[in-house]
Amino acid sequence: MKKLFSIVLVVVLLLSMLSLAGCQAKTYELAMITDIGDIDDKSFNQGTWEGLRDYAVEHKITHKYYKPTEASTDAYIAAIDLAVSSGAKVVVTPGFLFEEAIYIAQDKYPEIMFILLDGVPHDANYENFKTGPNVFPVVYAEEHCGYLAGYAAVVDGYRNLGYQGGMAVPAVCRYGFGYVQGANDAARDLGLAKGSIKIMYNYSGDFADTPASQTRAAGWYQAGTEVIFAAGGKVGNSVMSAAEAANKAVIGVDVDQSAESPTVISSAMKGLATMVQYGLKGFYAGKFPGGEAVTVGAESNAVSLAPFSTSKWKTFSQADYDALFAKLANGTIVPEKDLDRTNPTELKLDYVKLTFVE
Numbered sequence: 001m002k003k004l005f006s007i008v009l010v011v012v013l014l015l016s017m018l019s020l021a022g023c024q025a026k027t028y029e030l031a032m033i034t035d036i037g038d039i040d041d042k043s044f045n046q047g048t049w050e051g052l053r054d055y056a057v058e059h060k061i062t063h064k065y066y067k068p069t070e071a072s073t074d075a076y077i078a079a080i081d082l083a084v085s086s087g088a089k090v091v092v093t094p095g096f097l098f099e100e101a102i103y104i105a106q107d108k109y110p111e112i113m114f115i116l117l118d119g120v121p122h123d124a125n126y127e128n129f130k131t132g133p134n135v136f137p138v139v140y141a142e143e144h145c146g147y148l149a150g151y152a153a154v155v156d157g158y159r160n161l162g163y164q165g166g167m168a169v170p171a172v173c174r175y176g177f178g179y180v181q182g183a184n185d186a187a188r189d190l191g192l193a194k195g196s197i198k199i200m201y202n203y204s205g206d207f208a209d210t211p212a213s214q215t216r217a218a219g220w221y222q223a224g225t226e227v228i229f230a231a232g233g234k235v236g237n238s239v240m241s242a243a244e245a246a247n248k249a250v251i252g253v254d255v256d257q258s259a260e261s262p263t264v265i266s267s268a269m270k271g272l273a274t275m276v277q278y279g280l281k282g283f284y285a286g287k288f289p290g291g292e293a294v295t296v297g298a299e300s301n302a303v304s305l306a307p308f309s310t311s312k313w314k315t316f317s318q319a320d321y322d323a324l325f326a327k328l329a330n331g332t333i334v335p336e337k338d339l340d341r342t343n344p345t346e347l348k349l350d351y352v353k354l355t356f357v358e
Contacts, residue, residue, distance in 0.1 A: 027062060028063055029056075029088065029089050030061055030062070030064075030088065030089070030090050030092070031065070031066060031083035031088035031090070031092070032049055032063075032064075032092045032094070033065070033067075033068065034065055034066070034067045034094070035068075035093075035095045035097050035098070036068075036070075036207075037234075038067075039065055041233075042257055042259065042260050043233060043253075043255055043257075044094045044117075044118070044254055046255065047094075047254060047270070047272035048092060048117060048272045048276055049065055050272075051274070051275075051276035052092055052276050052280070055276070055277045059284070062087075064083075064086065066082055066083050071097065073100045073104070076097070076098055076101035077101050077105060080105050080109075084109055084112055088112065089112065089283075090112070090113045091112060091113070091114050092114075092279075093114065093116050093117065094117045094118065095117065095118050095119065096118050096169060096170075098119060099120060099122050100121075100122065102114050102116045103121035103128075106130070106131075106132040107132070109134075111134070113134050113135075113136070113279075113283055113288050114135045115136045115275075115276060115279040117138050118138065118140060118171055119137060119139070120293045121135055121137065131291060131292055131293055132290065133288075133290045133291040134288070134290050135290050136279045136282075136288065136289050137292075137293035138279075138293070139293055140171065140271075140295070141295055141296065141298070141337075142231075142270070142303070143335040143336070144297040144298045144303045144328050145175070145297075146177065146179040146181075146182065146229070146268055147178035147181055147182035147185075147335045148182060148303075148304070148324060149179055149251050149266065149268040150178065150181065150182030150183035150184075150229070151182035151183065151185060151186040152186075152305060152313065152316045152321065152324075153182075153186075153227055154182075154183045154186035154190065154192075155186050155190065155315065155316045156314050156315050157314060157315060158227045159196060159197055159226070160224045160225045160226045161183055161197065161198065161225065161226070161227055162201070162217070162220045162225045163175075163199060163201045164202055164204065164217060164228050164231070164232060164239050165201075165204065165232050165235075166203065166206060166233055166235045167206060168205070170338055174338050175229070175231040175268065176231065177336060177337065177347065178335045179229050179268075180199055180344050180354060181335045181336065181347060182335070183199060184347075184351045187351035194350045194351050195351065195352070196351060198352075198353050198354075199353070199354045201344065201354055201355065201357060202216065202358075204235050206232075207232055207233035207234055207235060208235065209234040209235065209238050211238075213239065214238040214242050215242075216357075217230075217241075218245065218246065221243065221246035221248045226249060227248065227249035227251060228251070229251040229253070229268070230250055236250070236252060236253060236260070240260060240263055243261065243263035248263065249263055249264075249265045249312075250263045251266055252264045252266070252268070252306070254267070254268075254270055255270075255272065256307070256310055257306075258312075264312075265311060266311040267305065269303065269304050269305065269306055270302065270303055271296070271300075271304070274302055297328065298325055301329075304325070305321065343356055344356070
């Protein structure tokens with residue numbers, strides 16, 4: 001009986017060891033850390049994840065995303081720690097909220113490669129900036145896709161526009177600056193009278209879906225605004241709710257948001273998946289593009305408007321779009337950036353009457 005018990009005990013121990021070994025062997029080579037949103041947010045998280053996931057599936061690479069417990073640098077670092085301990089060789093982070101976390105993680109894990117979308121690594125006080133050879137920071141020329149959105153809206157017949165940004169961070173400001181310049185230039189090219197385009201302009205100060213943002217958008221629509229470019233994450237949901245109630249139009253942001261609301265006529269998009277896959281291809285080719293931030297726009301095919309198959313333009317055509325995009329790509333058109341400015345009334349806007357709402 002004792003002998004039988006011993007055999008059973010040995011078998012149990014062996015099975016336990018095999019099970020433990022199996023658990024330990026489960027690793028994920030590619031990792032993404034989400035920001036404060038969800039993986040299916042129809043915005044930055046989803047666009048980034050789809051780029052990583054599609055590359056991983058195509059090349060049969062294990063992959064996983066990790067959601068931090070809260071929106072803080074400590075929580076982001078903890079999620080990165082978990083990803084690394086789970087076998088990550090490349091960690092992808094979407095958005096400027098990760099800038100400080102990557103600043104820290106690049107030295108903590110010098111053997112791990114990091115792809116940082118929409119930001120550059122710096123310390124908490126913005127006093128020290130560092131991009132190690134294991135970090136590939138991507139900064140988008142949002143002024144390019146903002147320009148496309150503003151130009152298209154005016155060519156399509158809209159004369160009363162709105163821009164609802166989120167927090168007045170550089171990316172959001174660049175979207176807005178590009179938008180008003182595109183509207184201004186379209187009016188000039190169409191031969192409209194100076195001051196014939198009206199634009200309401202505001203930063204909500206957050207990236208949330210709030211009653212305040214919905215009320216503001218509703219007020220604009222009631223006062224005559226026909227279309228609002230919403231560039232502020234979940235702020236866009238507030239604008240879409242107001243547009244649905246008023247039967248007005250919205251231009252989405254970051255990814256194709258046409259599925260979010262029937263009011264979305266197009267979206268100003270960043271090539272999130274494009275740049276994630278560019279970084280991954282470099283890594284697996286032994287040429288990871290780390291060490292220096294890159295700014296990408298139309299010239300890199302890294303920004304665009306949503307495909308015409310999901311857009312609701314009335315007169316703005318594919319030919320119009322292609323011609324305009326080519327001018328941005330070859331440098332014939334160079335929209336002004338924010339240059340640390342938040343108020344676009346400083347721009348030369350002869351054909352636009354802009355109201356900046358504090």
